[in-house]
Amino acid sequence: MNLAEYLQTPGKSATALATEIGCAVSTITRAANGETLPSRKMMNRIYEATGRRVHPRSYLETIP
Template structure:
């Protein structure tokens, strides 16, 4: 699932994910828009904090 789609699900927000991962809200927002590619460490945190809904492959467009 793309990060942007995950953030559109009710109850999810960039601010909650930013707090959970320890990064700025703008970092999550820019990653969701495809403006930046998260670091390997941040991808792992996003994967963990989204319960596996957003995977590192989702940032690269690789089908699982």
């Protein structure tokens, strides 16, 4: 599952995830839209906060 798919899950939002991991909402939305690649640290924080559903390897799918 990638970040965009995770955020489409009922009850999940970029705002809630950003609050949980302590970053800006724009950081989450840009990563979900493939506009930016999160740092390794941010990938790991997202991985843990999503219950290990959004694996860091999923970001490789967004690289052209």
